[in-house]
Each structure stands twice: as structure tokens, then as C-alpha cells.
Amino acid sequence: MSHSQQNEWTPIMETKVPIGAPQEATNSKLFSPLTIKNTTFHNRIVVSPMCMYSSKDGMFDSQFHMAHYGSFAIRGPGLMFIEASGVLPEGRISPEDMGIWSPAHRDAFIPIIELCHKTGVKIGIQLAHAGRKASTYSMFRQGTSAAKQGVDDEHGGWTPNGPSSIPWNEHFRVPHEMSEEEIAKAVAAFGQSAKWADEVGFDVIELHGAHGYLINSFLSPLSNHRTDKYGGSFENRIRFLLEILESVQQNWPKDKPLFVRISASEWHNNPDEESWDLDQSIKLAAILKDKGVDLIDCSSGGNTPTQTFKPANPEDIKLVDAPAPEGSEGTTINHHTFGSLQAAKQDAEKIKNPMVMFQLPFAAAVKEKVGILTGAVGFITHPYQMESIIRSNKADLVFMAREFLRDPNLVYNAADQLGVKVQWLRQHERGQYM
Ligand SMILES: Cc1cc2nc3c(=O)[nH]c(=O)nc-3n(C[C@H](O)[C@H](O)[C@H](O)COP(=O)(O)O)c2cc1C
Numbered sequence: 001m002s003h004s005q006q007n008e009w010t011p012i013m014e015t016k017v018p019i020g021a022p023q024e025a026t027n028s029k030l031f032s033p034l035t036i037k038n039t040t041f042h043n044r045i046v047v048s049p050m051c052m053y054s055s056k057d058g059m060f061d062s063q064f065h066m067a068h069y070g071s072f073a074i075r076g077p078g079l080m081f082i083e084a085s086g087v088l089p090e091g092r093i094s095p096e097d098m099g100i101w102s103p104a105h106r107d108a109f110i111p112i113i114e115l116c117h118k119t120g121v122k123i124g125i126q127l128a129h130a131g132r133k134a135s136t137y138s139m140f141r142q143g144t145s146a147a148k149q150g151v152d153d154e155h156g157g158w159t160p161n162g163p164s165s166i167p168w169n170e171h172f173r174v175p176h177e178m179s180e181e182e183i184a185k186a187v188a189a190f191g192q193s194a195k196w197a198d199e200v201g202f203d204v205i206e207l208h209g210a211h212g213y214l215i216n217s218f219l220s221p222l223s224n225h226r227t228d229k230y231g232g233s234f235e236n237r238i239r240f241l242l243e244i245l246e247s248v249q250q251n252w253p254k255d256k257p258l259f260v261r262i263s264a265s266e267w268h269n270n271p272d273e274e275s276w277d278l279d280q281s282i283k284l285a286a287i288l289k290d291k292g293v294d295l296i297d298c299s300s301g302g303n304t305p306t307q308t309f310k311p312a313n314p315e316d317i318k319l320v321d322a323p324a325p326e327g328s329e330g331t332t333i334n335h336h337t338f339g340s341l342q343a344a345k346q347d348a349e350k351i352k353n354p355m356v357m358f359q360l361p362f363a364a365a366v367k368e369k370v371g372i373l374t375g376a377v378g379f380i381t382h383p384y385q386m387e388s389i390i391r392s393n394k395a396d397l398v399f400m401a402r403e404f405l406r407d408p409n410l411v412y413n414a415a416d417q418l419g420v421k422v423q424w425l426r427q428h429e430r431g432q433y434m
Contacts, residue, residue, distance in 0.1 A: 018119065019422075047081055050401050060082070074428075075409055077400075086098070086130065090134060097130075133213055134161070150172045198256065205252055269308040296366050296372055299378065355378075363377075367393070376398055
């Protein structure tokens with residue numbers, strides 16, 4: 001692995017304080033650090049994995065990727081994830097998806113990892129295999145995700161793999177039912193990719209066990225109709241994930257954090273048919289905890305087109321009271337007046353989206369029942385919602401996706417609204433003052 005070309009005089013990290021870390025004592029829990037094994041996240045804000053469908057042959061190699069991920073890397077989240085990256089070429093969702101299936105793919109991540117290590121932002125990679133949802137058009141090539149269709153061989157597609165030969169819907173390609181040898185190949189590929197991720201300096205791995213992709217499709221009795229040791233009982237359906245976990249742990253240092261993203265419920269709307277639900281997720285999370293997984297990132301859905309999402313019970317997502325601010329209230333130190341936690345709470349209470357934080361109860365239940373760290377994700381938009389999630393102990397990290405697309409300065413803006421003075425990037429510091 002070669003070091004990337006860079007100039008050495010850049011003052012990017014002259015302060016030695018991670019970008020986005022508080023510069024003085026604060027009441028905020030969102031801006032409190034979290035240490036997992038050898039890694040300290042300087043705040044609880046995570047850039048959630050987001051496919052950009054912009055790779056050629058799976059490579060992180062474009063000007064676009066550096067600009068896109070770089071924009072977050074210089075603006076202070078505690079952790080930034082690289083999007084779902086295929087451990088095998090056939091494990092990509094679309095032909096334009098990212099991958100980590102060769103040393104060349106590994107080395108392509110060097111510039112972004114080096115940048116993160118200078119700014120103090122921890123960087124993770126989500127290892128993925130799309131399974132029966134592979135070989136579909138990205139939104140750039142054919143409409144929106146609602147209109148997703150399988151890509152045929154002529155247009156760069158391939159036959160996807162799955163636990164059973166059941167297509168996701170009639171527009172997707174019919175998957176090939178994986179043999180035990182093919183399962184072993186996928187398991188080994190996760191391990192090999194983990195090895196490369198470590199060699200190149202990633203701080204965190206997240207296994208993508210959600211959204212109907214390969215791991216999730218093995219977990220669910222709706223998509224897994226196998227009669228061998230990988231299908232049928234709960235113990236058999238989780239076997240594929242546990243084998244992947246073992247393979248990854250053999251190749252990923254014991255002192256580096258390892259996360260698993262799950263679909264805590266697949267929201268199946270037919271109670272007469274057995275599907276994957278929160279009870280099984282809790283059971284699985286307890287097993288994963290025993291085996292050394294550090295955090296469960298609680299998403300949901302994606303395995304069946306008939307899913308019916310439901311809003312959370314308002315009591316379960318109620319914002320907790322804000323404590324009195326510590327010294328910062330009313331102090332004008334930049335073009336904003338630093339607000340207080342109370343003011344931020346009142347502002348957050350005005351948000352009336354019915355789906356707001358609808359997956360938070362999953363993170364809270366897994367955390368409470370299993371005693372494992374969790375990540376909350378989905379329809380979280382306001383800094384006080386983020387603050388409240390950590391403050392109420394419902395989750396340990398807040399994964400943010402679309403809000404980061406709307407506002408790459410989310411960390412600075414959240415700090416501002418919560419009344420926290422954080423380290424800015426040296427080159428941008430003058431932007432704080434009028
Ligand atoms: C453009 C885009 C790409 C996404 N790609 C991934 C992905 O690679 N892996 C994943 O687990 N989730 C992916 N997601 C889901 C997000 O990580 C997140 O769970 C979801 O958007 C809900 O969070 P939000 O309300 O903050 O957007 C993607 C979401 C978006 C908007």
C-alpha cells in the first residue's frame with residue numbers, strides 16, 4: 001500500500017483536537033465522547049452509510065467520492081461510514097456500487113482515510129452483499145428506487161444469489177439458490193474484505209445485515225425457504241450471519257469496533273405468515289453481543305415489498321427535558337447567538353412528521369433488553385432529537401443520512417443550536433465570526 005500524494009504543510013489538524021469536538025465543558029450528551037475498545041468517537045454523530053452509485057468496477061476513485069466524503073470528513077462527525085461496499089462483484093446492488101474485493105479497491109480508500117485521520121473523524125466501512133437485491137438499476141440509470149428493476153446481462157447485470165430462488169418482486173431478477181460452497185465463498189469474502197479494511201486503516205466495520213440484502217434475506221423466513229442447516233429454525237437462519245461474523249473476527253483486530261446493522265422488523269403486514277420481528281432481533285442481538293459485536297445499528301424494512309411502516313408510539317419518542325445550560329446561554333460569539341438546550345427542545349417540538357424517529361423504539365428495546373450499545377437511525381432531523389436520543393439512553397450513536405445530504409455542516413449547526421462550542425477546521429475558522 002502506498003501513501004497518497006499530499007502536501008505536508010496543511011494546517012488541517014494543527015489543533016490536535018478533532019474537528020467537531022467540544023472546546024469547553026458542555027451539558028450536551030450528543031457532544032460527549034464514546035469509547036469503544038481502542039477507538040474514541042469525539043461526538044455521537046455518525047454519517048450513515050449511503051450508496052452513491054458512482055463507482056466504476058466498484059472503485060472509490062472518482063473526484064466525486066473524494067469531494068462527497070471529504071465534505072463530511074472536514075466537518076466533524078464522530079464517525080463517517082463509507083457506503084455499502086460489495087465484498088464480491090456480484091454482491092453489489094447496482095453495477096455502479098462500490099466494492100472492496102481486491103487490493104486495488106483497498107488502496108483506493110487511502111486518501112479519504114488519511115484525511116479523516118488528520119481531522120480526527122473516525123472512518124468506517126459497511127461491508128455488504130446485496131443478495132437477491134443485486135443487479136438492479138441505480139436511480140441514475142432507471143428512474144427512482146420505487147421503479148427498481150433487474151439489470152439484464154446485456155446491460156452489465158448478473159444472476160443474483162439468495163438463500164432461496166425467490167425474487168424480491170416481479171421486476172427483480174430471479175436469484176440462484178446458493179449452494180453450501182457458494183455460501184462458504186461469500187463468508188470467506190467478508191473475512192477477506194475485513195482484512196483489507198484493517199490493512200488500509202479503517203477504524204470501524206459495519207456488517208450490512210439489513211434492508212433485504214443477503215444477510216437479512218437469510219435471517220427472514222419470508223425469503224429463506226431452505227431445508228438445510230441455513231434455513232428453517234431461528235438458529236439455522238442466523239447461521240450465515242454468525243459464520244460471516246467469525247470470518248470477519250478472524251481478520252479484524254479484536255480491539256477495533258465491529259457493528260452490525262439489522263432490520264429490526266421487516267414490517268410484514270400478514271400476521272399469519274412468520275416473518276422477522278423485534279423479538280428475534282433482540283434474541284439475535286444477545287447472541288451477537290456474546291460473540292463480541294460492539295453495537296447494533298437498528299434500521300428496519302427492505303426485505304419485502306409488502307412492508308407496512310408504522311409511526312412510533314409518541315410516548316416512545318418523547319423528547320426528554322433539557323437541563324439548564326452551562327454558561328453558554330445567550331453568549332454571542334458568532335453570527336448566531338448560541339441558543340440553549342431548552343430553546344432547541346422547543347424548536348424540535350414543532351416538527352410534525354408522522355414518521356419522525358419511527359425506528360428509535362427498536363434501538364431503545366435492543367439496548368434495554370440486551371445491554372448492548374445501539375445506533376438510532378431514520379427520520380431524525382433536529383439537533384435536539386439527536387440530543388434527546390443520547391440523553392434518554394435510548395441509543396449510543398445517532399446515524400444521520402439524508403440530513404447530511406441537506407446540510408453537510410450538520411455537526412457545526414447542531415453544536416450551534418445546542419449551545420456547544422466545537423472545534424472548527426482551521427481553514428474554515430473565520431466562518432464562525434461576522
Ligand atoms: C442516498 C441513500 C443511500 C443509502 N445507502 C445505504 C447504504 O449504503 N447502506 C445502508 O445500510 N443504508 C443506506 N441508506 C439508508 C440510510 O443509511 C438511512 O438508514 C436511512 O436513509 C434513514 O435515515 P435518514 O432518515 O437519516 O435518511 C441510504 C439512504 C440514502 C438516502
